[in-house]
Amino acid sequence: MSRRPPRPQQPAEAAAAPVSDGDPCPCGLPASYAACCGALHRGTARAADPEQLMRSRFSAFAVRNDAYLLRSWHSTTRPPRIEFDPELRWERLEILATTGGGVFHTEGTVEFRAYCVDRGRAGHLHERSRFVREDGAWVYRDGEATG
Numbered sequence: 001m002s003r004r005p006p007r008p009q010q011p012a013e014a015a016a017a018p019v020s021d022g023d024p025c026p027c028g029l030p031a032s033y034a035a036c037c038g039a040l041h042r043g044t045a046r047a048a049d050p051e052q053l054m055r056s057r058f059s060a061f062a063v064r065n066d067a068y069l070l071r072s073w074h075s076t077t078r079p080p081r082i083e084f085d086p087e088l089r090w091e092r093l094e095i096l097a098t099t100g101g102g103v104f105h106t107e108g109t110v111e112f113r114a115y116c117v118d119r120g121r122a123g124h125l126h127e128r129s130r131f132v133r134e135d136g137a138w139v140y141r142d143g144e145a146t147g
């Protein structure tokens with residue numbers, strides 16, 4: 001087989017959040033989504049450091065919150081929009097290393113592995129992301145694949 005069957009056109013399904021407030025947070029911390037990354041997504045809490053922002057962005061990919069992803073992206077590297085692949089599900093995040101991110105720092109990095117299921121097949125992304133402060137808030141600037 002060299003061709004994929006045509007994709008169903010169901011944008012409403014892609015927008016549905018697969019995680020509700022009482023569920024365990026997708027980022028893997030032992031807290032409910034509402035008490036963890038959900039508070040950042042709602043705007044009632046701010047990321048204290050790059051790791052927390054990284055976790056909240058992973059969770060935003062998991063619950064398909066494009067508004068949060070865009071607002072936590074540096075203004076110079078932010079894409080015009082984010083389109084989620086309805087057949088790709090983000091499952092688990094593993095933080096491997098962090099640098100910077102202290103109270104007096106303006107930059108930091110987070111190296112992580114993010115595990116997904118893409119069309120029924122397990123995969124992962126290994127990246128070192130760079131974060132900077134913009135107007136006092138930590139935002140994602142860019143990242144490099146680390147193999």
Ligand SMILES: [Zn+2]
Nearest residue numbers: 025027036037
């Ligand atoms: Zn979380």
